[in-house]
Amino acid sequence: MGEGCVQEEVILKGEQLTLSFGGITVLFYVSFNVKKGEIFSIIGPNGAGKTSLYNIINGFYKPQKGKLIFKGQEITHLRPDRIARLGIARSFQNIELFKHMTVLENLMLGSHIHIRYGLLKSLLYFGPCLKEEVHHRKRVENVLDFLEITHIRTKPVGTLPYGLQKRVEMARALCLDPEVLLLDEPMAGMNLEETEDMARFIIDVNREWAKTVLLIEHDMGVVMDLSDRIMVLDFGEKIAEGTPDEIQRNAVVAKAYLGEPGGAVLEK
């Protein structure tokens, strides 16, 4: 999938990333290249280090070794908010929204990094501040419309069903208007219909809005259908990388999943 929108330019590059907590090595010399405009999936058994890798990419963890390069600039040691400002946004596996605030409030807050006015200026509501607010609201509304959640605009997030909360979580990341979107198990806990909707949104974000997407997901059908390329991690090591076809035929990957060759798990 994703024909025609993948470019040769590497947008995000990991070089020999190594992360350990005390004596436990979580990631071991992991290198990868994400090309601009592609859907790049990271799969692997539980505890393989997928979410840790995300945490490195958006600056929560600092790797002991290795470099992370975004559009030619090293970002390994930047603060998370700086990284977000540069254009890498993330949605979380466990929903991290303000439950008592409405969808709209959550999203407006999500795009606060784009707000230029300071505290003093904001005391004077009219003028530039108002103009900026309107501008942000428009961006938020576009995201609401795009993800088809306009009908819940003013509902408190906590009252929404799980599937919709996941969608709001993704919307919040999109409101940052990032170049690279990190999605952490966007389909977890969803029924078939919700999964298909979400898959369609991911494809649309990738193609229509030209966002590069990194995807962690356990639903192999989804991963195989959506991804341009897949990287497989196992106990912190990269054991394979390639197109969905290549990964499905890879004996090492099958072994990591099943403990033995012959990978029925990876069939769609």
Place this chain on the structure above:
Amino acid sequence: MSADTFPKLLIEQAGKYGSGKVALREKDLGIWQSVTWAEYFKKVKYFSLGMISLGFEPGDKISIIGDNKPEWIIAELAAQSAGGFGAGIYQDSILKEVAYIINHSETKFVIAEDQEQVDKILDMQEELPGVKKIIYYDPKGMGTYRSDLLAHFPDVIGLGREYEKSHPGEFEKNVENTKSSDVAWICTTSGTTGFPKLAMLTHQNLISMATNLGRVDPKFDSDEFVSFLPLPWVGEQMMAVASGLLFGLTINFPESVESAQADLREIGPHILFSPPRVWENICASVQVKVMDASFLKRAVFNACVPIGRKWSEYKFEKKTPPFYFTLLYTLAYLAVFKPLKERLGFTNIRSATTGGAALGPDTFKFFHALGISLKQIYGQTEISGISCVHKNGDINPDTMGEPIPETEVKISETGEILSKSPAVFPGYYKQPEETAKTVINGWLHSGDAGYLTPEGHIVVIDRIKDVMSLIDGVKFSPQFIENKLKFSPYIKEAVTVGHNRDFIIAMICIDFGIVGNWAERNKINFTTYTDLSSKEEITDLIQKEVHKVNKGLPENAKVRRFVLLYKELDPDDDELTRTRKVRRHFVEEKYGEIIEGMYGGRDSIGIEAIIKFQDGKTSTIKTVMTVRNV
């Protein structure tokens, strides 16, 4: 009014109101975007010319499939202006039906809302050889589509602007050529076989209907109307298109189907016309909210509703209530009804009507209790949607009102309701045999059994073929009993059987949302609809409801046994029509085994059934239904 076709009316209204008045309003990105009459006219004009430049010729047809949006109506008027017409397709139609309508109507251009609808048409391309263009108006997800068939709505308008430069005055000439006897639009009606029938309606049909309805139920150009019911339905065409153009109403389009209720509240419409299902849903949702409310609120509500009912009965009987009662009602109104109306967005409503099927009298009275003067409309698609309506101040919950001006209604020797008016349609498209069966000597045969009261009101008993008699000769109307059952918020659908039988039985579909809510509050676990409907507690709950209904029924017409069906009735399974009326004979045949089991005295019926999903997949369901005696 001199204009005798919709395009001429549009020009006239655009000339009268120009850019000083809003014609259409659509909620987009959270903001109500207005289209003035002048802009409306321009969009229709250029879209029409754009279609012509793409090869649309007089007599060509379009099909429209999509949510209610301004583009829907603009495309409809544009086709008419270009000397063509078309049909609307319900979005939830199965593909076979979509293909049938497009092919049977010889559609050349399909106007499809978005990716979902476009995909449907593109997937069936080979079966639809006549389709030359697919014009979409929501570009989301369409960026990577490469097909010569596709065109984007605004681009077609752009083509129209270009076309005008080389063909000045062509649009005006085209409109001048439209005649009142031309077919304006096709409304699909549910046929007895699987496929819908395509009823042609002329400009004259629709305009005379709107004019005559307006005489008894006046509309003004300051009125707001919210278009949220499917536009392929004749009722929505009556209001959003015909009355909208004739009276210069402002038509509002909600942001999405899900937000329609909230958007309606923001607009606060003056006119509301809905089928019974919508009124029943509103009524049920109010009852559920009350159940969830605090003790005090519930007590106040329950104290006030009987006062409201009594008040409405005074009105129906045209009596003046005593002074103390007026005072009592005013208190109840201020305490409950006024805030409730505000909550529902009904504060401004002047004209509230229901039509398309019979509305249960209990629901009807409930709205009158609120102070909303709900009126019945009676009519068929074939008579442009209406022949009778209640007149203001002469409302009787048991009747369908009186014929509108220029309309005659009589009862045939067989007890069938016949009607005649300038709004009677010229026929079904390419189905002269069907037409000949429906219109005989200018009289439209409704297929409804009914009678006229001494006051000249029409009373509809039921469909002729549905009126049943028990073995001892007692006649009963299944619909009457079913409507009583459906007044219970827990019951979504009911089918009663009893023709030539000893007693009456009912197959009941629970309302999944409301019963599910009730189950949660009572700590009953459930997974699916099938699971929930097979719970003993739920059967107990419904048994109480049936018992309540039986109290209000004559001895012979009481429901003796019932089951809770393991699935909801669905138009996709041909059990309901697209306007959600029960196809009784089909249902009786399909569930024959269950019915026989119930009459056979069995206490439980095992069932193994195949369920069909919208994408064509099937799965098997195995369950046991308990039969209850009441």
